[in-house]
Amino acid sequence: MSLSHLIFREIAHRKLSFLLSVVAVAVAALSIVAADLVVRRDAEVTRRIMADKQAQTESAIEEKIALVAAAGADLEDAIRKQMKGLGFNVLILPESQDVSELHLQGSLSETMPESYTERLAGSKIMTVNHLLPTVLKQVRWPEQDLDVVLYGTRGEVPLMHRDLKKPLLDAVAPGQMVVGHAIHQKLGLQVGQAVTFMGQEFTISQLHPERGSSDDVTLWIDLGQAQELLGLQNLVHAILALECECAGDRIAQIRAEIAGILPGTQVIERYSQALARAESRTKAKQVAEESLAAERLAGEEALSRELASRQRLERGHQQLAWVVLPLVLVLAAAAVGLLAYVNVRYRREEIGVLRALGLRTRQVLVVFLGKAVLSGIIGGIAGVLLGMAAGALIGPILDRSEVALSVGLTETIVGTPGFLVTLMLTPVLAIGLATMASWIAAAMAASQDAATILQGE
Amino acid sequence: MLLRFDQVSKTYRGENPVEALREVSFDIDTGMFVAIRGPSGCGKSTLLLTAGTLLAPDHGEVVINGERPYAMSGDARASFRGQQLGFVFQQFHLVPYLNLLDNVLAPTLSLAATPAAVDPGIARDRALELLQQFGLGDRVRHTPAKLSSGERQRCALARALLNRPQLLLADEPTGNLDPENAGLVLQAMRAFAASGGAVLLVTHDDRAAAAADSTFWMSDGKLRQQPHEAVQA
Numbered sequence: 001m002s003l004s005h006l007i008f009r010e011i012a013h014r015k016l017s018f019l020l021s022v023v024a025v026a027v028a029a030l031s032i033v034a035a036d037l038v039v040r041r042d043a044e045v046t047r048r049i050m051a052d053k054q055a056q057t058e059s060a061i062e063e064k065i066a067l068v069a070a071a072g073a074d075l076e077d078a079i080r081k082q083m084k085g086l087g088f089n090v091l092i093l094p095e096s097q098d099v100s101e102l103h104l105q106g107s108l109s110e111t112m113p114e115s116y117t118e119r120l121a122g123s124k125i126m127t128v129n130h131l132l133p134t135v136l137k138q139v140r141w142p143e144q145d146l147d148v149v150l151y152g153t154r155g156e157v158p159l160m161h162r163d164l165k166k167p168l169l170d171a172v173a174p175g176q177m178v179v180g181h182a183i184h185q186k187l188g189l190q191v192g193q194a195v196t197f198m199g200q201e202f203t204i205s206q207l208h209p210e211r212g213s214s215d216d217v218t219l220w221i222d223l224g225q226a227q228e229l230l231g232l233q234n235l236v237h238a239i240l241a242l243e244c245e246c247a248g249d250r251i252a253q254i255r256a257e258i259a260g261i262l263p264g265t266q267v268i269e270r271y272s273q274a275l276a277r278a279e280s281r282t283k284a285k286q287v288a289e290e291s292l293a294a295e296r297l298a299g300e301e302a303l304s305r306e307l308a309s310r311q312r313l314e315r316g317h318q319q320l321a322w323v324v325l326p327l328v329l330v331l332a333a334a335a336v337g338l339l340a341y342v343n344v345r346y347r348r349e350e351i352g353v354l355r356a357l358g359l360r361t362r363q364v365l366v367v368f369l370g371k372a373v374l375s376g377i378i379g380g381i382a383g384v385l386l387g388m389a390a391g392a393l394i395g396p397i398l399d400r401s402e403v404a405l406s407v408g409l410t411e412t413i414v415g416t417p418g419f420l421v422t423l424m425l426t427p428v429l430a431i432g433l434a435t436m437a438s439w440i441a442a443a444m445a446a447s448q449d450a451a452t453i454l455q456g457e
Numbered sequence: 458m459l460l461r462f463d464q465v466s467k468t469y470r471g472e473n474p475v476e477a478l479r480e481v482s483f484d485i486d487t488g489m490f491v492a493i494r495g496p497s498g499c500g501k502s503t504l505l506l507t508a509g510t511l512l513a514p515d516h517g518e519v520v521i522n523g524e525r526p527y528a529m530s531g532d533a534r535a536s537f538r539g540q541q542l543g544f545v546f547q548q549f550h551l552v553p554y555l556n557l558l559d560n561v562l563a564p565t566l567s568l569a570a571t572p573a574a575v576d577p578g579i580a581r582d583r584a585l586e587l588l589q590q591f592g593l594g595d596r597v598r599h600t601p602a603k604l605s606s607g608e609r610q611r612c613a614l615a616r617a618l619l620n621r622p623q624l625l626l627a628d629e630p631t632g633n634l635d636p637e638n639a640g641l642v643l644q645a646m647r648a649f650a651a652s653g654g655a656v657l658l659v660t661h662d663d664r665a666a667a668a669a670d671s672t673f674w675m676s677d678g679k680l681r682q683q684p685h686e687a688v689q690a
Contacts, residue, residue, distance in 0.1 A: 358539020
């Protein structure tokens with residue numbers, strides 16, 4: 001005969017009372033586990049949603065970057081072409097050239113060796129990015145009886161000490177001609193049409209749109225052919241030195257560098273045009289950056305909104321848990337305590353007899369607390385198992401998001417160290433709850449006066 | 458001397474204080490079967506519980522087998538009670554969810570974790586022997602609810618004797634029994650006294666009192682010896 005035998009026999013005798021105690025403890029344990037599981041599910045769902053959204057946003061931004069880069073490249077290219085039409089940053093002219101002729105007539109008369117271009121390209125000049133040797137002269141198109149500006153260009157001369165850059169000015173192939181707007185409008189010319197200019201045959205390769213400048217009355221042909229037509233073999237009127245960043249104080253540096261390499265030349269600055277180009281590029285860059293920033297901001301705002309929404313939901317569930325959980329624990333403790341009290345009242349006679357038989361106070365306590373511990377163990381374990389099932393069922397009901405409904409979410413959480421701690425601690429808490437709730441009743445039983453009980457009988 | 462009451466008094470406090478024991482003195486030696494008679498409320502049960510170390514007196518001294526139980530701590534007194542005393546009650550007070558064997562073995566709980574602890578096998582054999590002795594050998598697995606009153610009281614008697622107590626305290630043990638079973642119980646108590654124990658019986662039953670070696674009459678908390686012949690008459 002042992003106290004545990006006495007406890008088990010009593011439990012077997014009063015099954016319903018014990019079962020109700022177990023259920024009360026199980027409900028408490030169930031609530032703890034289910035609440036923790038739901039809260040952890042919320043956090044995991046939020047983490048997954050935010051990770052997905054973050055990835056989507058980053059992907060969208062990557063796409064945007066690619067789009068902006070492509071658009072920026074197109075824009076820059078267009079600007080480059082526009083800049084070409086607008087003019088050049090710097091013109092290198094023979095020192096003897098009267099600049100007023102250029103401004104008044106749109107043509108030049110003084111020449112310098114074409115080799116100056118190679119000399120400049122072969123130097124280590126740092127301020128100039130592009131070099132284009134040109135001839136530029138107002139002539140009569142005898143076959144059409146029309147005054148035009150003849151522009152001979154051979155395209156860009158590569159700077160020897162630099163990596164090859166994309167040429168700013170497309171070269172015109174020998175035998176081809178590019179025609180300004182006023183000319184082709186007046187003569188009704190078409191692309192592909194063959195024309196004769198100063199006795200030579202040309203095919204029209206391009207017709208320029210209206211630019212509102214001397215370009216509208218200009219014909220572009222290959223430099224070599226222009227030199228031949230004008231009798232200027234190996235001579236050029238000007239070298240167009242294109243400098244993207246030639247605004248501000250660097251002009252003086254460009255002039256000084258060119259003067260050191262090409263003595264007997266003069267440099268004319270086209271300041272406003274260069275600035276416009278720089279501003280346009282800056283603007284293009286700014287537009288791209290603003291677009292990206294707007295995309296990023298929109299993405300971040302969407303993430304913030306989602307996060308705030310999820311946090312509201314999580315807070316709601318946490319607040320619910322904080323309200324319901326203590327209530328359930330208190331009710332469960334009250335139920336266990338009440339059942340224990342009823343049990344003690346019901347076993348009053350038995351307590352008196354056991355004391356008369358010589359059972360010590362501690363042994364009477366063990367008889368009642370042992371039963372409580374047993375109900376805590378069984379209720380705790382049952383509560384943990386049921387709580388996991390309840391949490392898995394309640395979670396998707398409280399959170400209808402697609403991620404929350406995904407398969408395997410609960411299993412993921414069950415495997416986390418934090419939840420494992422909950423699973424291990426909950427039975428301990430359940431035992432503690434059952435023991436504490438039964439303590440008063442057990443103490444009452446232990447303090448029963450056997451004489452009073454037996455006299456009462 | 459197995460039991461000595463020396464000027465023992467006990468008063469129940471309250472709105473109407475009751476002097477249950479008034480300077481009660483008596484001795485019981487081994488081998489004696491003593492009966493105490495008296496009207497209801499005269500203090501018989503108080504005397505029995507005081508002798509049973511369950512109710513401390515206000516004054517006087519109780520000595521059992523040379524020990525003063527009321528000078529002991531609660532737990533020590535409980536162990537002492539479990540080893541030295543056996544109780545039989547009118548209402549039997551068997552534990553309803555234990556079978557007869559477990560009920561008889563219940564007193565071994567008081568010996569657990571004490572120097573007097575008994576080997577479970579030996580205790581079981583002793584319990585079965587007692588149940589056999591009281592004619593309950595074929596009912597050991599039955600719960601008290603399935604027994605007659607006589608069987609229950611015999612079981613209670615077996616329980617009281619399991620730890621081989623020195624003193625058996627019986628409170629109206631035949632009160633709910635038919636004459637046949639009452640005779641069996643009284644016979645068993647006599648046998649216990651004859652074997653070297655002592656019995657203190659509290660009863661209204663003249664026949665039970667007549668079975669005793671000596672009889673005391675109790676009235677208003679006072680005890681006086683009654684001639685044995687008067688009881689038998």
